[in-house]
Amino acid sequence: MNSPLVKHPGLNLGPSHGKDDEAAETVMFGFWLFLMSDAILFGMVFATYVISLNATVGGPGPHDVYDIKSIFIETLLLLISSFTFGMASLALKYRHSTTRLLGWLGVTLLLGLGFLALELHDILGMFAKGGVPNRSGFLSAFFDLVPLHGLHVSAGCLWLVCLVGQIARFGIDREVKLGIMRLALFWHFLDIVWIAIFSVVYLAGLT
Amino acid sequence: MNTNIENSIHPIASKQEERRDFRSYVWGFCLALLLTMVPFALVYWLAIPRFPLLILIGVFALAQILVHFRFFLHIGFKQKREDLLLILFSALLLTIMVAGTIWIMASLAMRMPLPM
Numbered sequence A: 001m002n003s004p005l006v007k008h009p010g011l012n013l014g015p016s017h018g019k020d021d022e023a024a025e026t027v028m029f030g031f032w033l034f035l036m037s038d039a040i041l042f043g044m045v046f047a048t049y050v051i052s053l054n055a056t057v058g059g060p061g062p063h064d065v066y067d068i069k070s071i072f073i074e075t076l077l078l079l080i081s082s083f084t085f086g087m088a089s090l091a092l093k094y095r096h097s098t099t100r101l102l103g104w105l106g107v108t109l110l111l112g113l114g115f116l117a118l119e120l121h122d123i124l125g126m127f128a129k130g131g132v133p134n135r136s137g138f139l140s141a142f143f144d145l146v147p148l149h150g151l152h153v154s155a156g157c158l159w160l161v162c163l164v165g166q167i168a169r170f171g172i173d174r175e176v177k178l179g180i181m182r183l184a185l186f187w188h189f190l191d192i193v194w195i196a197i198f199s200v201v202y203l204a205g206l207t
Numbered sequence B: 001m002n003t004n005i006e007n008s009i010h011p012i013a014s015k016q017e018e019r020r021d022f023r024s025y026v027w028g029f030c031l032a033l034l035l036t037m038v039p040f041a042l043v044y045w046l047a048i049p050r051f052p053l054l055i056l057i058g059v060f061a062l063a064q065i066l067v068h069f070r071f072f073l074h075i076g077f078k079q080k081r082e083d084l085l086l087i088l089f090s091a092l093l094l095t096i097m098v099a100g101t102i103w104i105m106a107s108l109a110m111r112m113p114l115p116m
Helices: A019-051 A068-093 A098-128 A137-170 A174-206 B002-009 B011-045 B050-072 B081-111
Strands: none
Touching: A019 A137, A019 A174, A019 B081, A068 A098, A068 A174, A068 B011, A068 B050, A098 A137, A098 A174, A137 A174, A174 B011, A174 B050, B011 B050
């Protein structure tokens, strides 16, 4: 990409979108500020988790409550959803039909909901094995970190539904375009946080 | 209106750009998939001792984060200076705060063990 065309980090709409592309510059910079402060929040919760690793006070540890197969499927769902959201961004940028845009957004939403359903299933499985938040410091820290990510994904799904509603009501206007671009950043960001979660929490926990 | 004229002037450039953007997502997806599968496979089949395994998991995670930044978030060195500064400074803060917290608390735990 030529440097004058890159107005902000992330996929740029490009000059063919005229004023919408110009409006994106400040809005997207502001959203990056939010994402980076959210990254700091996640970082501190990660630090809390790591220092609580040994605080199991005789309760269940990582080997007793984590299920690597289900985590692997969750990871794939989130990764594929990142790719399908990328396809939605391209449909927006290159002005494909609204049906195609809605199709990719719909697939992304389903993958997001599938991820949430599996995560809920995992958490209920942990409860059944005695892994409840008030059992030990380790489990409190776990239920601080992983559901915090799940809460973000839920918020992303809700935002996605709202955007689909806006497309139905207003068509693809400037607000909708900027909304989709911000949600795309948010979605890719959550996938990056998940990389840290499956590596630090699950894979490192199961070594 | 304006946009249609520009599109009709550069229809080929736009198609090329679209193919390049599409390829970026496909590359990102394939690399990320590979970088996910390998550490999962290593942990699942337990081929190596714990400490080198932890290092490997860390390296794969870091590589995958960079792949996501490059191919999904399209961050390169052609960003405007303040955008790149924002990301790099946040990464620096994150490193100092997370590493510092873990260091201090680990040191505290070693010097002042809690009764188990």
